[in-house]
Amino acid sequence: MSDLVGLVRAVQANYYRVGLREAAKGVEELLCVRRARLKKMGQQVCVGDWVVVSHPDWQGHRGAIAEILPRRNQLQRPAIANVDQVFLLCALADPPADVHQITRFLLTAEGLDVEIHVVFTKADLVSKAEQELWRDRLHQWGYCCAVLSLTQGTDWQCLRPHLANKITVVCGPSGVGKSSLIRHLTPREDIRVGAVSDHWHRGRHTTRHVELFPLPEGGWIADTPGFNQPELPQDPQQLAAAFPEIRQRLSKDRCLFDNCRHDQEPGCCVRGAWERYPLYVEYLHELETMASSGLASEHAPPLKAKTDRQGRQRFEPLLDPKKYRRRSRRQQHQHLNPMAEEVLDSEL
Ligand SMILES: Nc1nc2c(ncn2[C@@H]2O[C@H](COP(=O)(O)OP(=O)(O)OP(=O)(O)O)[C@@H](O)[C@H]2O)c(=O)[nH]1
Ligand SMILES: [Mg+2]
Ligand SMILES: [Zn+2]
Structure with missing residues (x-):
């Protein structure tokens, strides 16, 4: 029998939501724990990992991750693996675009060695001249970019042809419209969008964890929490x-x-x-x-x-x-959710 393979869509505490590559018995997703053997080997499971699932319980929609397939690449922040391309979202206003901040996000994305698309949102809040200024600027830096509004018109549809059959990660500062874009692109209502603070014109960190959503055209798109100051490359x-x-x-x-x-x-x-x-x-x-x-x-x-x-x-x-010394197994154990892992040890 061939392996049951799936994609880790989200990580919540010690549980992993795994979307199956091929639906089986009418089930598309299993809520999985990590096999104790992986834990002992110190192998972390990350959103975007392709994994082999064992012990499926089709009625309870549960399973266990037995193996992590080799990763093609990995971003540390936001934490996601096997990325095909990055959509870097920046707002033209509320919060305002900032050369330092955009550059730091670009430097992080460049480390992955995948295609980068820059998308400026909130075009409805600034003049045409300002839109052109940023478009030209990014062009000078060596990037193509789209300038659009997510609340007026349907310009965002121009992003669709780039998405099919790929894993796309959407990243950028808080409040720029990452979740708004994903709500447009996937037929889902349960993605939370949050207003920008009136006083600081900053986002409110509405999205709290990385999650992959399936796209109607095939492929996956990851919503990520916004953060404001990405790290520089170390070397x-x-x-x-x-x-x-x-x-x-x-x-x-x-x-x-x-x-x-x-x-x-x-x-x-x-x-x-x-x-x-x-x-x-x-x-x-x-x-x-x-x-x-x-x-x-x-x-x-x-x-x-x-x-x-x-x-x-x-x-x-x-x-x-x-x-940086490895902690003993007992020490590590104290940090784990005892329920999920203990049940697994005794069950498997
Ligand atoms: N005027 C205008 N508002 C927008 C646009 N895109 C998003 N917004 C608004 O900006 C606010 C923040 O949007 P979100 O989609 O929650 O932003 P986010 O990037 O997901 O933010 P975090 O989850 O905090 O990282 C919401 O009130 C949106 O309605 C746009 O193009 N124009
Ligand atoms: Mg969000
Ligand atoms: Zn030189």
Whole structure:
């Protein structure tokens, strides 16, 4: 008999909602726990994972995740795996578009090495001139973008042809219309949308977890919680590669030094009067300061600078043995929802 394979649509506490690749016995989705063996191996299940399900209970719509199939890629924040493309949503007003914030989201998305579509929402709140300004700006940076309203007209339909048979993650700051877009694209009423705060013109973090929704044209789209300050890539060399403007310059020309940081070095072909160059330098310095002072960002270990045999500087995580030591199984156990996992251990 062939394996029962499904896609993890959402993670809630220690339960996983798994949409089956092919409906079986009239059932499309099973609520699953993770097999104890996976837990022992420290394998985390993530939204977007393709998994093998065992022990299906067709009446109770329950099952257990026995195996995680290999991941093609993975985003840490929002946490999702096997992404085919990113829709980065930004509002033109309420909350206002911000060059720093958009750039940080773009840098995160670039790390996945998949197609990125930038979508500006709330076009109904700004002038045509402002819409054009942002369109031109993104074009200069090296991105195509759509400018549309999710509350007036049906311009958002232009996004449909890009979605079929793919896993698309919609990310961006809070209040920009991620859930509103998904409500339009999927025939669902149960997706919550929240008003933007009157006072701060910021979103209210209405969406609290990542969830994949099936699309009528085939494929899946993920709603994600908005957040306002994505992390920078950890490695300064990754940082340069995440700017299309730098990639484009380096495809045509070479810097004098192979290990050029594109800052003050002589003979640098990247340095120049392009809009986001000062941002690149600012982020580069931020990463280098972090690395040399051992200061870590909130989620990542600190970096140490190392010089390799060719004289290039590389950054590696500096692990504090105490902080990153694996906790004993007993310690780990205390953090798990005892019910779900215990039942599983005894049942399977
Ligand atoms: N005027 C206008 N309002 C919009 C548009 N798109 C979304 N909104 C409104 O913006 C508010 C926030 O929309 P949501 O869809 O909840 O935003 P979100 O990005 O999902 O926000 P979080 O879940 O907090 O991350 C709601 O009141 C929407 O009705 C638009 O194109 N124009
Ligand atoms: Mg939302
Ligand atoms: Zn250079």
